[in-house]
Amino acid sequence: MPPESANAGRVLQGKRREAARARLDALWQRGRTLLGTRYAILGGAMSWVSERHLVAAISNAGGFGVLACGSLQPPQLAAEIAGVRALTDQPFGVNLIVMHPELEALTRLCLDQGVSHIVFAGGLPSAPVLRTVREGGAKVLCFAPTPTLAKRLVRNGVDALIIEGAEAGGHIGPVSTSVLAQEILPQVREVPVFVAGGIGRGEAMALYLLMGASGCQLGTRFVCAHESIAHPRFKRAFIRATARDAVVSTQIDPDLPVIPVRALANAGTQQFMEVQRDVAARYRKQELTQQEAQLEIELFWAGALRRAVIEGDVEAGSVMAGQSVGMVTAEQSTAEIIDELVEQAIDALAEHDSSGPVSP
Numbered sequence: 177m178p179p180e181s182a183n184a185g186r187v188l189q190g191k192r193r194e195a196a197r198a199r200l201d202a203l204w205q206r207g208r209t210l211l212g213t214r215y216a217i218l219g220g221a222m223s224w225v226s227e228r229h230l231v232a233a234i235s236n237a238g239g240f241g242v243l244a245c246g247s248l249q250p251p252q253l254a255a256e257i258a259g260v261r262a263l264t265d266q267p268f269g270v271n272l273i274v275m276h277p278e279l280e281a282l283t284r285l286c287l288d289q290g291v292s293h294i295v296f297a298g299g300l301p302s303a304p305v306l307r308t309v310r311e312g313g314a315k316v317l318c319f320a321p322t323p324t325l326a327k328r329l330v331r332n333g334v335d336a337l338i339i340e341g342a343e344a345g346g347h348i349g350p351v352s353t354s355v356l357a358q359e360i361l362p363q364v365r366e367v368p369v370f371v372a373g374g375i376g377r378g379e380a381m382a383l384y385l386l387m388g389a390s391g392c393q394l395g396t397r398f399v400c401a402h403e404s405i406a407h408p409r410f411k412r413a414f415i416r417a418t419a420r421d422a423v424v425s426t427q428i429d430p431d432l433p434v435i436p437v438r439a440l441a442n443a444g445t446q447q448f449m450e451v452q453r454d455v456a457a458r459y460r461k462q463e464l465t466q467q468e469a470q471l472e473i474e475l476f477w478a479g480a481l482r483r484a485v486i487e488g489d490v491e492a493g494s495v496m497a498g499q500s501v502g503m504v505t506a507e508q509s510t511a512e513i514i515d516e517l518v519e520q521a522i523d524a525l526a527e528h529d530s531s532g533p534v535s536p
């Protein structure tokens with residue numbers, strides 16, 4: 177190729193990338209406005225992993241960090257919120273688990289501390305809780321597991337929805353991200369919808385944005401960020417694993433619904449079966465109510481996850497990870513991860529520009 181046409185090719189490619197960057201900004205503008213961020217990328221809350229350092233790093237890199245409350249008590253959450261604020265002046269959110277026995281106190285604490293966005297997980301918050309948050313001036317994001325529940329949540333006044341498919345790490349629903357996206361994105365236009373589960377690269381983000389999403393949430397991809405406090409053994413397990421290693425726990429008692437959890441298979445996966453058997457037996461003998469039984473199981477997960485993330489016990493602990501773990505191949509800075517995702521999304525949009533593929 178003569179030098180002048182190589183140069184013209186580079187100019188064309190540059191123009192196309194510029195147009196794709198503007199397109200990306202437009203595609204996720206609603207998400208960016210809701211979150212108050214440069215990019216509509218949420219760092220999904222991960223119990224024990226999403227503490228002050230990772231949350232602040234994601235927000236400082238232009239994304240939206242979400243602090244995981246998990247099983248923390250109000251004073252510990254207050255300290256983490258203050259910790260994030262000491263590291264960033266950018267927007268961030270707090271993730272609260274609906275079945276936490278202190279949900280009301282935690283919600284009130286977030287409002288008193290001026291938290292701008294609360295993400296409710298692990299169930300649907302009651303109408304009074306939603307009202308309290310809205311009256312307190314914070315925005316509410318909820319997970320929508322089905323189109324019907326998505327519409328109900330919109331009617332109840334949530335500010336945004338997250339749809340999370342079964343590819344995700346941690347507690348999951350039964351339906352894949354791609355199916356949820358096709359079912360829910362065309363039907364919910366009233367509020368921004370963020371897509372989560374199985375997203376490891378920017379091309380996938382671009383795809384969901386083209387389908388009508390306002391942004392994406394990723395968890396697994398951020399575990400091995402330099403700023404993540406996850407134990408080096410936890411990070412090594414992620415870097416070694418392939419998509420197939422991230423398997424789903426099974427429910428053994430049909431009368432005791434247990435939310436499936438996706439994690440790297442290890443001895444802890446087996447131990448969970450024993451714990452489940454024990455809790456189910458006590459539930460059947462009516463020594464525990466269903467709610468108590470489910471709470472006990474959730475506390476098992478919280479403890480096992482802590483052992484793996486903080487103490488590095490990746491054999492007996494729970495190494496929760498999504499299928500996108502296969503795309504985690506090295507430790508990187510949070511800013512590098514976010515920049516890589518954004519550049520991949522721009523490349524994908526440039527490639528699919530109506531004027532056809534860019535010539536080499």
Ligand SMILES: Cc1cc2nc3c(=O)[nH]c(=O)nc-3n(C[C@H](O)[C@H](O)[C@H](O)COP(=O)(O)O)c2cc1C
Nearest residue numbers: 220221222223297344345346373374395396496498
């Ligand atoms: C180790 C781990 C812990 C998690 N803990 C929580 C949690 O406490 N609350 C929550 O809403 N989601 C939790 N998640 C889900 C993430 O917030 C996010 O939605 C999910 O990781 C997205 O899918 P991906 O893993 O394929 O990126 C967790 C995920 C992982 C991998």
